[in-house]
Amino acid sequence: xxxxxxVKGVGKVYPGGAKIAALAGIDLTIARGxxxxxxxxxxxxxxxxxxxIGTLDRPSExxxxxxxxxxxxxxxxxxxxxxxxxxxxxxxAYNLIPVLTAVENVEYPLVLQGVPxxxxxxxxxxxxxxxxxxxxxxxxxxxxxxxxxxRVAVARAIVARPSLVLADEPTANLDSKTGAQLxxxxxxxxxxxxxxxxxxxxxxxxxxxxxxxxxxxxxxLKSDEARPR
Amino acid sequence: xxxxAWRNVWRNRRRSLINVAAMGFGLAAIMFGQSLxxxxxxxxxxxxxxSITGHVRVQRSDVDESKFPDKFMADPEPAAKLFAExxxxxxxxxxxxxxxxxxxxxxxxxxxxxxxxxEKERILTDMSSYIKEGAYLEPDGxxxxxxxxxxxxxxxxxxxxxxxxxxxxxxxxxxxxFRVVGLHETGSESFDGQIxxxxxxxxxxxxxxxxxxxxxxxxxxxxxxxxxxxxxxxAALAPGNVRxxxxxxxxxxxxxxxxxxxxxxxxxxxxxFAIVALGILNTQLMSLFERVREFGVLMAIGARPxxxxxLILAESFLxxxxxxxxxxxxxxxxxxxxxxxxxxxPVGKAFSYxxxxxSVIYMLPAWRLHALACxxxxxxxxxxxxxxxxxxxxxKPAEALRHV
Numbered sequence: 001x002x003x004x005x006x007v008k009g010v011g012k013v014y015p016g017g018a019k020i021a022a023l024a025g026i027d028l029t030i031a032r033g034x035x036x037x038x039x040x041x042x043x044x045x046x047x048x049x050x051x052x053i054g055t056l057d058r059p060s061e062x063x064x065x066x067x068x069x070x071x072x073x074x075x076x077x078x079x080x081x082x083x084x085x086x087x088x089x090x091x092x093a094y095n096l097i098p099v100l101t102a103v104e105n106v107e108y109p110l111v112l113q114g115v116p117x118x119x120x121x122x123x124x125x126x127x128x129x130x131x132x133x134x135x136x137x138x139x140x141x142x143x144x145x146x147x148x149x150x151r152v153a154v155a156r157a158i159v160a161r162p163s164l165v166l167a168d169e170p171t172a173n174l175d176s177k178t179g180a181q182l183x184x185x186x187x188x189x190x191x192x193x194x195x196x197x198x199x200x201x202x203x204x205x206x207x208x209x210x211x212x213x214x215x216x217x218x219x220x221l222k223s224d225e226a227r228p229r
Numbered sequence: 230x231x232x233x234a235w236r237n238v239w240r241n242r243r244r245s246l247i248n249v250a251a252m253g254f255g256l257a258a259i260m261f262g263q264s265l266x267x268x269x270x271x272x273x274x275x276x277x278x279x280s281i282t283g284h285v286r287v288q289r290s291d292v293d294e295s296k297f298p299d300k301f302m303a304d305p306e307p308a309a310k311l312f313a314e315x316x317x318x319x320x321x322x323x324x325x326x327x328x329x330x331x332x333x334x335x336x337x338x339x340x341x342x343x344x345x346x347x348e349k350e351r352i353l354t355d356m357s358s359y360i361k362e363g364a365y366l367e368p369d370g371x372x373x374x375x376x377x378x379x380x381x382x383x384x385x386x387x388x389x390x391x392x393x394x395x396x397x398x399x400x401x402x403x404x405x406x407f408r409v410v411g412l413h414e415t416g417s418e419s420f421d422g423q424i425x426x427x428x429x430x431x432x433x434x435x436x437x438x439x440x441x442x443x444x445x446x447x448x449x450x451x452x453x454x455x456x457x458x459x460x461x462x463x464a465a466l467a468p469g470n471v472r473x474x475x476x477x478x479x480x481x482x483x484x485x486x487x488x489x490x491x492x493x494x495x496x497x498x499x500x501x502f503a504i505v506a507l508g509i510l511n512t513q514l515m516s517l518f519e520r521v522r523e524f525g526v527l528m529a530i531g532a533r534p535x536x537x538x539x540l541i542l543a544e545s546f547l548x549x550x551x552x553x554x555x556x557x558x559x560x561x562x563x564x565x566x567x568x569x570x571x572x573x574x575p576v577g578k579a580f581s582y583x584x585x586x587x588s589v590i591y592m593l594p595a596w597r598l599h600a601l602a603c604x605x606x607x608x609x610x611x612x613x614x615x616x617x618x619x620x621x622x623x624x625k626p627a628e629a630l631r632h633v
Contacts, residue, residue, distance in 0.1 A: 056529055057627035077533050084531025091630070095526040099236035111230075112531045156530065 003067075004163055004196055005030040005053060010062035010072075012048050012219075022048040023219045026062070030164070030198055035190045037210035038200040045219040046200035047168050053198065054087055054166045055079045066163070084112055088157030090167035090199075094149040096141040102152045103128060103137040109160045127155035130193070131185055147178035154185060158195055165189075167199035171206055183209045230536075234543035238551075241516070248512045249552045252606060255505045256556025257563060259602045260594075262497055264564045266490045267595040269576070273483055274452065276584045278476045279355050280420065281343070283446030284455040285318070285462065286479060290472040295479050297326050297341070298443045301398075302471055305442045311465050312447050317458050321447035322349030325432050329395030331375075331425055333383035340379065341424045342393060344432030353448050356413065356426065359585060363387045363411035371431045372410035376421030380412050387412060393427065398437040405435040415585030452476075498602070502609050505552075509545060509613035517541070517617045524621050525629025538622040545614035549607045557603060567592040 007028040013021050023045045030036060030053075038046045051057040052064060055071055064072040071082055088109075096105045103124045110120035128134050131151040141149050150170060157165045167186070171179030187209060189195045199210075207213050215222040238245050278284050287308040288298040302308070305323055312321040325344040330337055347366035351357045356374075357365040366372050373391060385391055390406050397403035407427055415421055433439050449458050455475040462473035477484055517524075524537055532540075571589035580586035 051627040051630075054529065056525075056630065057625070077535070080528065080531055080533040080536075083529065087531075089526075089529045091526070091529075095522065095630075097233070097523060097526070099240050100233065104232075108527075109530045112536070160531075 002032050003029050004032045004034075005198075006063075006065045006068075007049075007053065008063050008065070010049075010052060010059045010064060012045075012052060012057070013060040021219055023052070023059075023216075026221055028214060028221065028224070030196065032163070032196055033190070033194050034196055034198070034212055035187065035210055036198045036212040036214060037207050038198065038216060039202065039207050039213050040200075040216035040222070041202055043218075044216040046202075046216055048219075049216065050166050050168050050198070050200055053164075054089060055083055084109060085160065086163045088160065088162040088165040090150070090153045090157050090165065090170045092169040092172045094141070094146070094153050094173070096149055096152055096156075098141050101138050101140055102133060102144065102148075102155075105141070105152055106155045106159050109156065113160060123159055124155070127159040128152070130158070130189065131155045145178075147174055147181065150174060150178075150182055151185065154182070154189070158189060158193070162195075164196045164198060167197065169200055169202075171201065171203065176205070179203075179206065230540055230543055231547070234540055235547055237516070237520075237540075237544050238547050241519075244512060244515070245548065248508055248548060249555055251508045252505050252549065252552025252610070253555030253559055255501045256553060256602060256606050257560035259498055259501055260556070260560030260599050261563050261592075262494055263595050263598040263602065264560075264567075264592045265572070265590065266494050267598065268590050268592045269574075270483075270487050270490065271593065272587070272590060273486065273580060273584075274476070274480075276580075276586050277480045277483055278448075278452065280415070280585050281354060281356075282476050282479050283321075283353060284449045284452055284476050285447045285459045285473060286476075287312075287445040287462065287466070287471060287473045288443060290470050295474065297328075299327065301325075301438060301441045301443045302445075303441070305445055306440075308445050308462070308466060308471060308473070311462050312445060315447075315458065315462065317449050317451070317454055318447045319450055320349055320352035321445060322346040322353050323429055323442035324444045324446055325429060325436070325438075325442055326444065327395045327432075327436070329393055331379070331383060332392045332394065333385045333389070335384040336382060338379060338382055339423075342395060342432065343424055343426050344429045345426060346429050353446060356415075359413040359415045359420075360411045361414045363409070365411055366426060366428050367410075368428055368430065370428065371405065371407045372428065373407035374411040374413060374426040375409065376424065377412050377414050378418070378422035379425065380409065382422070385409055391425075393425070393435065395436060397435070398441075403435045403437065405431065407431070416581050416587075417585045418582045420585055498605075502605060505606060506609045506613040509548070509610050510616065512548075513541060513545060513614045513617040516544070517621050521621075521624065521629050521632035524624055525626050525632065528624065528626040528629065534622040534624075537624070538618045541614055541618035541621055542611060545610050545618075546607070549610035552610070553603045553606050556606065557599070560599065561594065564592050564594050568594070 007026055010026040012023040013019050040046050052059050059072050063070050106127050107120045107124035128137050131154050133151050171182055186197055190197050211227050213225045289300040292298040292300050312318055327342050329342045331340045347368050366374055387409050390408050392406050394402055394404045449455050459473045459475040568591055571591050574590050
């Protein structure tokens with residue numbers, strides 16, 4: 001598999017009175033089509049690394065490259081464009097826009113891309129179909145369950161066909177059954193549609209589903225384990 | 230973007246409604262203030278020019294006081310010809326205004342004697358409309374019209390005679406008896422208690438000034454053109470000591486009152502705009518703090534910082550649009566109501582000492598000013614939301630997503 005993301009010597013220090021090194025010396029390569037989990041206890045640096053790979057934050061040291069292009073030093077506007085076209089995000093707290101319906105939430109990345117209304121609605125409905133939520137397309141988030149909201153978030157993350165979907169503790173707010181269903185969904189998106197997925201979790205049952213588990217501890221890479229099925 | 234902005238505006242319905250109501254009320258108050266001041270000024274100008282001043286006057290340029298020119302024009306006819314030929318002038322007339330003495334068998338009083346061409350004066354001013362007893366002047370004969378107050382002080386009634394005395398052309402004291410043909414009541418102390426009206430011809434004879442006048446007054450079709458007309462007439466007059474001036478050079482106190490009122494109105498506008506701006510700023514800041522995480526999400530899915538700025542400005546624009554529409558509707562309704570029913574104002578009594586001035590103001594819309602106020606509300610709304618918008622645009626996605 002070809003390399004999609006290359007993280008080289010990345011560290012992150014948060015400014016403040018006592019400077020805290022959240023990450024140090026991280027080297028990691030994510031190949032296209034992978035289904036990778038970032039594991040580690042709370043405070044190990046999982047979310048920080050996801051934010052850096054997702055270009056939501058900048059590393060204090062080192063570089064992050066996508067398909068050979070270093071993105072960690074790009075300006076804010078260029079990074080926005082990059083995220084818009086290359087990345088999808090799923091957050092722990094779903095983070096849907098409450099005033100928009102499910103389908104409007106899903107189509108929003110396409111709105112930002114300037115895709116014509118009819119096309120983007122078709123793509124959004126297709127994405128909702130992939131996550132089995134077509135019938136809830138016109139509902140607002142407050143009328144959906146937590147699991148449904150997270151599936152809408154997944155649909156939003158994949159609607160623009162990104163190279164990489166990043167999910168930060170996507171099952172943390174869900175019960176175990178709904179969490180398992182979401183993982184089924186993510187797995188099928190990875191296998192059937194070839195979407196590269198990188199997600200963080202500290203739940204052992206969730207990590208069991210990943211084909212590669214990268215473990216972090218105290219901001220450093222502890223292990224990188226492939227799990228062929 | 231507009232759809233999202235519109236829904237965001239109504240996300241906190243109560244807050245937005247309060248905000249829109251505050252903007253609407255502010256704009257309606259501004260419109261009401263503008264209309265009141267403009268209506269008041271318009272009425273003041275109409276009453277001043279319509280009762281005595283006229284819109285354009287020709288008089289000697291060396292008079293001490295342009296309001297009451299005391300020096301006579303040797304030959305007013307060239308100016309009269311210019312007035313008669315100007316199609317922008319609806320009515321004009323020769324006049325003599327002179328201070329003198331009015332005497333009855335029981336009293337003598339100082340007064341301003343206004344000698345006019347009655348048939349022209351009926352169109353030039355509205356004094357004939359204030360006659361309460363008898364009739365207005367006729368061109369010939371020796372009739373006199375005066376206010377009920379001065380008649381009361383002189384203890385004369387309709388049909389009785391009074392004697393006018395004023396300095397004649399040769400320096401002697403000219404005197405003539407005039408019969409009271411009409412009594413008016415304007416509500417103005419000055420007009421009802423200090424001015425009398427007689428035919429021009431009789432006064433010219435009394436003063437030994439046949440064909441002479443100390444002013445020519447004209448009424449133009451459009452008062453806005455008064456200065457232009459005065460300028461044109463002045464330019465056409467032969468060089469000498471006669472000049473044409475507009476009412477603005479005569480009733481200078483009205484211009485001062487206008488400037489004062491406009492100044493007060495500007496201060497009120499600034500205060501209202503500041504209140505509106507602070508309201509918007511407060512709303513948008515609260516909205517920003519409530520939605521920091523959401524902006525983080527939008528940035529994460531690819532929204533550019535400037536897109537976030539535009540979104541917040543669009544929300545303010547829509548808020549401003551609704552507020553302006555509400556204010557425009559409320560302000561127009563208020564103005565229409567007081568335009569039809571009138572607004573009783575004690576200020577009318579203050580002005581009526583000097584002029585026949587009504588104590589009820591019928592309000593008129595000042596659309597150009599109202600449009601400017603609407604536009605200002607928009608601009609203020611956008612300016613007030615700029616700091617929160619720029620602040621949102623500077624958010625860092627990761628930090629925004631961590632915001633609780």
